[in-house]
Amino acid sequence: MKPDRFSKKLALALKALSLSRAGLAAGLNVDKSLVGRWVSGAVMPSEHNLANLTRFISERVSGFSMLDWERDLDDFAAAIGAQTRPPAEAGMPAWFPASILDEARRNAQTRGWAYEGLWLTTRASNDLPGRYLHDVTMIRLHPEGVIRFRSGIEGVRYEGAALLLQHQLFSIGADADHGSLILGIFNGVTRQRAEVIEGLTLGTLRDAGGSPTASACVLHRIGDLTGDAAEDIRRFEAAVKHYTPLAPEGSVSPEVRDHLARTVTPDVPGFMRLLFAHSISRGPVMKAEQAG
Numbered sequence: 001m002k003p004d005r006f007s008k009k010l011a012l013a014l015k016a017l018s019l020s021r022a023g024l025a026a027g028l029n030v031d032k033s034l035v036g037r038w039v040s041g042a043v044m045p046s047e048h049n050l051a052n053l054t055r056f057i058s059e060r061v062s063g064f065s066m067l068d069w070e071r072d073l074d075d076f077a078a079a080i081g082a083q084t085r086p087p088a089e090a091g092m093p094a095w096f097p098a099s100i101l102d103e104a105r106r107n108a109q110t111r112g113w114a115y116e117g118l119w120l121t122t123r124a125s126n127d128l129p130g131r132y133l134h135d136v137t138m139i140r141l142h143p144e145g146v147i148r149f150r151s152g153i154e155g156v157r158y159e160g161a162a163l164l165l166q167h168q169l170f171s172i173g174a175d176a177d178h179g180s181l182i183l184g185i186f187n188g189v190t191r192q193r194a195e196v197i198e199g200l201t202l203g204t205l206r207d208a209g210g211s212p213t214a215s216a217c218v219l220h221r222i223g224d225l226t227g228d229a230a231e232d233i234r235r236f237e238a239a240v241k242h243y244t245p246l247a248p249e250g251s252v253s254p255e256v257r258d259h260l261a262r263t264v265t266p267d268v269p270g271f272m273r274l275l276f277a278h279s280i281s282r283g284p285v286m287k288a289e290q291a292g
Helices: 003-016 021-028 032-040 047-058 066-070 073-079 098-115 229-242 254-261
Strands: 117-124 132-141 147-153 156-165 168-175 180-187 196-204 212-223
Touching (some): 003 032, 066 073, 098 147, 132 229, 147 168, 156 180, 212 229
Antiparallel strands (some): 117 132, 168 180
């Protein structure tokens, strides 16, 4: 079996069993980087590791054996109770009410174009008072009518989907390599193409305990999509390499600094909120001669 064919089956098995690469590595007592090389198709597992991997899956999928690796992808998917094609909801959890998904799909088909592009996120640092952090996000409208995104900086990558409901984007993403989730609610725009959006995200710190953290953030558009998925991913990765996680001192505008500072509710310590009346989410800023 060629490594690329095996890698597709292993990636499908990880999704079907809700396993991260780190979780599988721990279960097999191998280094996470080795699992990453299997999933990428760089190498095939040794006979010993393949036997252990098969045994690991068979403990979770009744009847699974070494012979199942020889099946074609569709048959393999059926054997582990997975599907090779995304559902109509393009990866959103199956327990979402149908009415919510239908509304989000209609809204995305009508207004999803306004959010497509490359974005730079700015948020306050948890560890360095007065400093700010960046990451890069790519937002794309899925053919089935759901907004998808890819986000990250350095070695962290989240992938997920967002529901456009009324004037808000509700997002959920996962970092499969580190086994973590990120949730977000963002104020959108009503008519124009979005150039600035803001929101609140909930995730975990990269400390020993994976401490929960909530952050207010502002996203600025830094590029458009080309329509070529491979080229867009290349541009996303190039942007990730260009920006550092810690924003250079003085690079964040006073408007963004002041706005992020106001998100902590002074009379209710520990809470953050982004009042729609004070939102800085917007489309292009019109110049005086354009408005005239």
